[in-house]
Amino acid sequence: MMKNIITWLALVAAGFGLFHYQPWQNEAGTSPQSVAGEQARPSENGAAERILQQAFAERRSDIQIEGEGVVKKVLPDDNKGSRHQxxxxxxxxxxxxLVAHNIDLADKITGLQPGDTVQFYGEYEWSKQGGVIHWTHRDPAGRHADGWLRHNGKVYQ
Structure with a gap:
């Protein structure tokens, strides 16, 4: 019985945390890619980084997040199954x-180099190396939030 209560409380806390950890939403509740011409807001990048640090520390996954980083290393494409840049x-x-961008569903970022800045909106999954961002594309089935990448002013989704 106690285990069921603890599990229930954990699920409620996780749901509450995910509800409040949505810095990508504007006042209307829409994500930036759905608002014509709106750019990612750098003022929220610090909040996103705190969320990602906490998610890493707590080994949490399935967090829809918007952020920005500098390319440290470009890896070879993963061509097994669905192809990913x-x-x-x-x-x-x-x-x-690690950004795993599905290039079967979205255009590949061309000319990506170390030192480039990339903005992202996708789903965070915990890994011991820091985490993975995926779902950086539109969901053709419409069951998942559409993600995107932005590089040199161009959006890839």
Missing amino acids: RFILRLNSGQTL
Whole structure:
């Protein structure tokens, strides 16, 4: 019985945390990619980094998040199964994130180089290296929030 109560409380707390950890939403409750011409807001980048640091420390996953980082390393594409462009971003906090961008569903970022800034909106998954950002594309089935990447003013989704 106690285990069921603890599990229930944990689920309520997680749901509450995810509800309040949505810095990508504007006052109307829409994500930036749905508002014509709106850019990612750098003032929220610090909040996003704190959320990502906490998610890493607590080994949390399934967090929809918007942020920005500098490309540390461009990795070879993963061509097994669904193809993914892969690169590592370093956040201002020092945390690193692997970005796994599905290039079967979205255009690949061309000309990506270490030192480039990339903004992202996608889903965070915990890993011992810092985490992974995926779902950086539109969901053709419409069951998941549409994500995106922005590089040199161009949006990839």
